[in-house]
Amino acid sequence: SAGADRLYVDALGLVLMRELLRPSLAPAANRAARPGGLAAWQSKRTAEYIEAHLGEQISLTTLADIAQLSPFHFTRAFKQSFGMPPHRYHMSRRIERAKALLARQTLSITWIAMELGFGDTSSFSTTFRRLAGRTPSCYRRSLI
Numbered sequence: 001s002a003g004a005d006r007l008y009v010d011a012l013g014l015v016l017m018r019e020l021l022r023p024s025l026a027p028a029a030n031r032a033a034r035p036g037g038l039a040a041w042q043s044k045r046t047a048e049y050i051e052a053h054l055g056e057q058i059s060l061t062t063l064a065d066i067a068q069l070s071p072f073h074f075t076r077a078f079k080q081s082f083g084m085p086p087h088r089y090h091m092s093r094r095i096e097r098a099k100a101l102l103a104r105q106t107l108s109i110t111w112i113a114m115e116l117g118f119g120d121t122s123s124f125s126t127t128f129r130r131l132a133g134r135t136p137s138c139y140r141r142s143l144i
Contacts, residue, residue: 037081042067055117095131102140
């Protein structure tokens with residue numbers, strides 16, 4: 001009967017190990033959202049608003065109103081949900097849009113800078129270089 005007890009203990013050990021590892025094996029979609037972040041509807045509305053107003057200066061108060069939170073709580077929840085503060089997210093979305101526009105050779109870099117709300121080409125180039133690792137003209141040349 002010692003062999004049967006050993007099999008039982010081995011099987012019990014495997015079941016215990018599986019139960020302990022199950023939360024880390026669950027697909028990301030099935031995991032609960034991290035506490036402290038924005039609700040799905042708040043994330044969606046905020047991201048849509050930022051996308052629709054990339055070329056504008058967006059105040060923190062406006063974004064907090066969209067999410068129906070105070071600016072303080074909104075900032076903390078936004079960072080928890082998106083992994084970065086609202087301003088940095090807005091800038092990163094601007095740069096992603098700039099990359100798409102730079103792929104169109106007929107558009108000037110100055111026009112792209114103005115379209116995305118930068119005051120001049122210099123500030124656009126500085127921001128683009130800081131976030132994308134190279135200047136807009138260098139990025140455009142790499143696409144050819």
